[in-house]
Amino acid sequence: MNLSPGQRFPDLDLPDHTGRDRMLSDVAAGDPLVLVFSRGWWCPKEQRYLRELTELQDEFEVAYSRIAVVSVDAPEVQSAFRAGLGARFSFLSDARRHWISRLGLQETTDTTHDPYLPTAFTLHPDLTIHAAYHGYWYWGRATMQELREDMRAISRLVRADFDGP
């Protein structure tokens, strides 16, 4: 699957952290979206990164932008992890590995957890990919400033009154 900038990201259908079935487009709900694929709650790198993302959520909440995290953790595990982080954004569970191989985002070096390759995409409201970040090595991950800049670039394109009404 081509997940390069300019391509449309698939409208994932996955249960969220409460077990409700969600579509990615519903989670975006017309707003720019940061979509993070995470190994899982057990990984110290994911814990570190998601703590940072949780600190950023206050800005997203007042900037009409969204964050969603996909992992192979079960919804109840995600719910506990989310609560521990203090996150208010949505987690989507691919515990059944429904999308991981179709997206080509398996982390093949971890045969114990069979998790997602740490990857992040910044998406337009229609799920067009703006940028992709590959975080197998931690320094490949999107910094919070890069996410802000991507949200600014997308918002400038999709908000007709971005420079003021």
Next chain:
Amino acid sequence: MSGAPFTWRERAFTIDARCLEGDPVRGAWVHVCALPDRAARIPFDQPEVQQVRRDALAWWIPLLGDALVCISTLALDEVHYGGAVTVARSPEHFGQDPFARLFAGTVERSDDFCAVAPPAGPILERYAGVPWPGGRFG
């Protein structure tokens, strides 16, 4: 998506229209966190109103789980929050409703409310006078 009229105890509010559109859930339990007193209102941008919506996203909606039917703030005008409704298939958790911190809750039964996918954010209204979480740009 926009707001729809909602009258409770002779007070006129606006509610997220999606809560009243579609197939209603029969016999739903409604927690109305509002007061009949017309003076009971708070500007939407007050920190306590923002915080209660953060709490709704963080734990209130997850706590309700599949029991949740819909949720909406009640707007009085372009500036003022008048309360909130949480509609569920069971009243079991209404005692923990974070919106009751602002205005005390009243439990009622209703056949009028429809199931709406719970919001993923944000915590602010999108347009003045359109109740949270309704409304979208574009």
